[in-house]
Amino acid sequence: MSSTKATFSAKQAAQILGVSLATLYAYVSHGLLVSMVADVKRSKTYAQDEVLRLAARNADSRRAGHTAQATIDWGVPILESRISLIADGKLRYRGHDVVQLAQNASLEQAALLLWDQPKRNYFEIAPPATPHYWNALNTALANQSALNRAMSMLAALAPSEAGTTTEATGTGAQLMRMLASALLGTPILDLALHQQLAQAWQLPAQTAQAVRAALVICADHELNVSTFAVRCVISSGAELSAALSAGLAALSGPKHGGESLRVGRFLREALALPDSQLHDYLQLCLQQALPHHGFSSGLPGFGHPLYPGGDPRGKFLLSLLPEQDQARFQQLQALASALSGQQPNLDFGLAALEYCFALPLGAAQIIFALGRSAGWIAHAAEQIEYGQLIRPRARYVGNFEFTD
Incomplete structure (x- = not known):
């Protein structure tokens, strides 16, 4: 298989960016683009992915300065990400169409794709030893909603059980198993995640496959409110379990997972x-x-x-x-x-x-939460890699009749 990257000519790149050739060359001189010599005539080409990335950044800058100034609904703030893309009526996880992926993939496979770790199957590692208080908490919180129970149980994890901010994907698989246990009110099991739901809900094989596909479909959706909450919390240096709890809290709202x-x-x-x-x-x-x-x-x-x-x-x-x-x-x-x-x-x-499929009431929200946890962990790992604290500024529009 050829590894040659697709490229644009200078004229094509300038058209896509909506700039003149002079501005295109200025982008190169300022390090925003890299040009390559295409042939013996020394004509220049530009990598397609770099040109499209710069075009997306320019479009976001224009949108942030004009049409989205008064609101952040479906607009700014913008965080750059390589995880998922919503464009042309499709959702893609790292370039893979999610509908095609859901045909056969498990949530574990989708998670490893989102985490950009296809060759490191963290789910092959045995489940963590069940904390001595875990099953007691599950029993004590049996009358709580699934999301409230899961938030309480994740909050009870000791730092050694919760995962540090330097190994998000390494501990992510273990935390997803613990999250499944907390959402379902069952012990921590060494089963595929969709099979854990199928066992808890006593589902036949065909229904279990539908649940598997639904988990994959829910795994990520760009910078939604729960994912943004996860990224904000993890950017502060908090433990991964705390970031997942923040995601669950946001997901519980009636305008999101509720x-x-x-x-x-x-x-x-x-x-x-x-x-x-x-x-x-x-x-x-x-x-x-x-x-x-x-x-x-x-x-x-x-x-x-x-x-x-x-x-x-x-x-x-x-x-x-x-x-x-x-x-x-x-x-x-x-x-x-x-x-x-x-x-x-x-x-x-x-x-x-x-x-x-006559699933228990609230099962849809459990599927959503467990599936989306894979994307939360991917975004947490990416935010850790960036190493920056997320701290937007507010534009003051209040009373300017100051008293001092």
Whole structure:
């Protein structure tokens, strides 16, 4: 296989960057780009990935200075990352289309890809020795929600059990196993993560494969609120378990991972109605709904600002539903999309899996949290590598009639 990198000519690079050739050459002289001699005529070429990276940085700078000045919703602040990309209606983990990856990969394989450690399988290491207090905590917190129980149990870890900030990926596999135990209220097991969910929920093999795929689909989604929380906490030098707890806290909110609970209630109400009443019910939901965390449809589980053409994750999860449920969900999806102008998103897909496979209530949120922990660890490791404290500045817009 050839290792030659794709390149742009000077003219192509300048067009993509939206600059003149003189400015392109200035970029080279200032070290922002590296030019290469292409042929005997000494014409210059530029690596495609470097040109596209610089174009993305320039676009973000323009956006930060103009259209996104008044808000950070779906805009600035910008952190550079090599982990995942949302573009052209697709989500990619380090260049791999997540829908294709989810066809066969396990969450462990997706995690190693996100961690950029494909040749170091940390999951082959035996699970950590169960802390003496672990099972007692699981029992004492049995009546708590899965996320609250997991946050409490991670907070109880000693520093030696929690993982230091210098070995995020090394201890990440162990912490994911402990997180699965805490979310499910079960012992720490030496099983694949999707098999741990399948065992706890007593799932048949076909359903376990759907859960496996859903975990992979949830593993990362760029700089969402929980991932940003993880990066902020780990940038302070805190332990990895503390950063994961911060991610869980952010995920628990109704505008993030808690949305799957709202969608689940919406689905159960909608699907309990006869066909003749479904249209009126959806119209009523639209009339009563207020704009929900930036999503324009108002219908729970529909629309996503980063996927104007439809969330590929939601579409993929719906394709995993049993055949006997496809017709009913297609009817609901088609009617809701016609009324709202939006397509199902990840939350809808997770709630649909929970409903159709008769998973325990709240299972969608557990799948989301356990899957997303792989991405949190990837971002924690990347932030540690950068070595910088995340400390944005505020633009003061208050009273300028000072008293001093």
